Amino acid sequence: MATPVRVEAAGGEYMENVVVLEWSVEPGATVTAGDTLVTVETAKAATEIPAPVDGFLTAIFAEPGMEVPLSAVLGLIGTTAEDTAFEAKAEAKGATEGALAKPEPIVREQISSAGAASARRIVASPAARVRARSMGIDLRAVRASSPSGRIKLRDLASTQVLDGGPNMSRTPATALPADEAGRLNVIRSGAPGNIPVVMIHGFGADGPSWSPIERDLARQRPVLRLELPNHGKSPRRRMTSFSELAREIAIAFDDLQLPTVHLVGHSLGGACALALADIRPKRIASLALIAPAGLGPRIDGDFIEGFAGASSPVSLGPWLRHMVADPKIIGDDFVRAAMASRADPDQRAAQRQMARDLFPDSTQSFDLRAALERLTCPTRTIWGKADAILPWQQALSVPGEIALHLLATTGHVPHLEKPEVVAKILRDHFASTETRP
Amino acid sequence: MAMMRYAEALNAALREEMSRDPSVFMFGEDIGRYGGVFKVSRGLMEEFGESRVRDTPISEQALTAMAVSAAMTGTRPILEIMYADFIPLCMDALVNQASVFGYLWEGQVEMPFVLRTQGGGGVGTGAQHAKSLDSFLTHIPGIKVVAPVTPADAKGMLKSAIRDAQPVIFLEHKLLYNMRGEVPDGEDELVPLGKARLVRPGRDVSIFATSKMVIEAEAAAVQLAKDGIDAEVIDLRTLRPLDLASIKASIARTHHAVVVNEGWTFCGYAAELSATIMDHCFDDLDAPVARVAMPDMPIPYSEPLEAAVIPNAARIAEAARRVLA
Structure with a gap:
């Protein structure tokens, strides 16, 4: 304790x-x-x-x-x-x-406005008040999204995101943790101006895993890193099917209220991005899929199970090195940092369950090749030729008008292994769609 | 399972209970030779005879007092009141007799009678034959009020009502009689009173509806689903006593409630539901409860005007969007 x-x-x-x-x-x-x-x-x-x-x-x-x-x-x-x-x-x-x-979360607020705000009566729904009290959220720092001006439950979910409040650790549980309410977490960075990019990470990763290319992209545009359920600071919720997961992503995307975005997804996040582009085609300016899931049945099930279950740097390290072409880039510090972000046993249990639900018997239970055929936005795929998790040959099912970047001596995480290359591909991709007539 | 119309399911329940228990008998206007204006009692006089299926003169006040007296003296009467609009004529026997005699005589009398009636609009029957006076009846302590929607519930709940020791008002709806549905076989397939029915599970908003409004709420949920709103629809089935546990559990999931009843808005059944939800679920609510009910006015005879005021799927969906905004 x-x-x-x-x-x-x-x-x-x-x-x-x-x-x-x-x-x-x-x-x-x-x-x-x-x-x-x-x-x-x-x-x-x-x-x-x-x-x-x-x-x-x-x-x-x-x-x-x-x-x-x-x-x-x-x-x-x-x-x-x-x-x-x-x-x-x-x-x-x-x-x-x-x-x-319970500890109060860390609330970033402007001192000058806080005094004035505290004098006003805060209008919030009863449920939002109860939730805020139990989470230690100061309602003065929450902005109401409803036309009624009343703070609702959904507003708390996004507040928690913006403030990066303390992750209330719970006592380790052996059983699957109960579903949590709240919206998916979004990490925001970048300069305002150009069309924002929304990035969806892969299974077992989190928003910060985009950091090798995030800074580069953030110089030109807002970057919104969406965290999958059971990952990062997003709520833990059982996802019994890919369509349920896609629905969660669509809800989170709609909450962002962005008219148009560039969409980037890696691995499972690539499948999510593809599904999102399929159901919200008018709001996607471009799509980039990095080693995406959903394009074939095969997946390395041992990796998924081993990675999701690893409870110490000793067991996590080999799986991390399995993901990349050159194991030397995964040093001990990297493994320790990765383990620190996976310290919560409840979260690991939730991820394992999610893996079993989405990838039963080392098989991808969902097939998005048909969605690929329906895409209307400019799309590129990026795949490492040494990918040991999802074989790059699955890229061959991609329709001809979609560009395919095959990176030599690169494994399953191109944005970690070849960040300059991936960032350049994405920059060019975004720019080409933004300058079109 | 057998496919039946709602009216046929009621007829089956009446037939089975009259066969099962010789103390069950029924009376009302035009229920015998004519078989009831909605044909619910068709064939029963032929089968059970004129002493157990009785045609009566037009006097709802006398009929209801008869039901009370007959129930007190050891039989199980089933009274049909042709239109719920005539319920005010029955009120003295309900309010001053049926609901209080058990208390006044310290439980020495039971009151096992069923008052069947039908209400609701939608087919141009005008201001005197289309009302839903649910709240007149649910206002009375000591009387159960039920309003099944499916043929299965119609049969199972009518059987439960006939076997109940308390007065039960059984509310039907003229637009439900022709609806078809699967009905379980078996004379003892009862549907318990006091339990709501989950029609459709949903995550975003709970719609609590009664009688024909359940059908409208289901249609509203289909419309809402097209906009990505996942509405839960709950058929209360029993209006009193209320299945509070189901209501609380649903609102704890969705945090939003829409209540729908075809009766008038002010002091209506929807108002009572709304207040009850506020009492028990306040801290779970993420928005005020929305009421969808009849405007406070006579029901127009003109069918377009009637359609403009009776609650429907569009108004329910609009209310759901409003609470979710």
């Missing part, structure tokens, strides 16, 4: 928020009670927050520059290097008031 790091001791009684300045300790490092962990700016001065107990710094929720309420949990100190489970209830003053004791 991990101990939360809080800021409360540092504030004066007239303060509600502090700004995080700097962490003195790296995630994963050993700490001793009393060590300075993090420095925050209060109304008076910079204040150092000491470690409350001995252990390992297993999570950082509040990045430097963020403004957080006094009661926020800044990070976690675990008893082991992977211990991120903590129960807010256990440390409540009145142990029965579990909901009130």
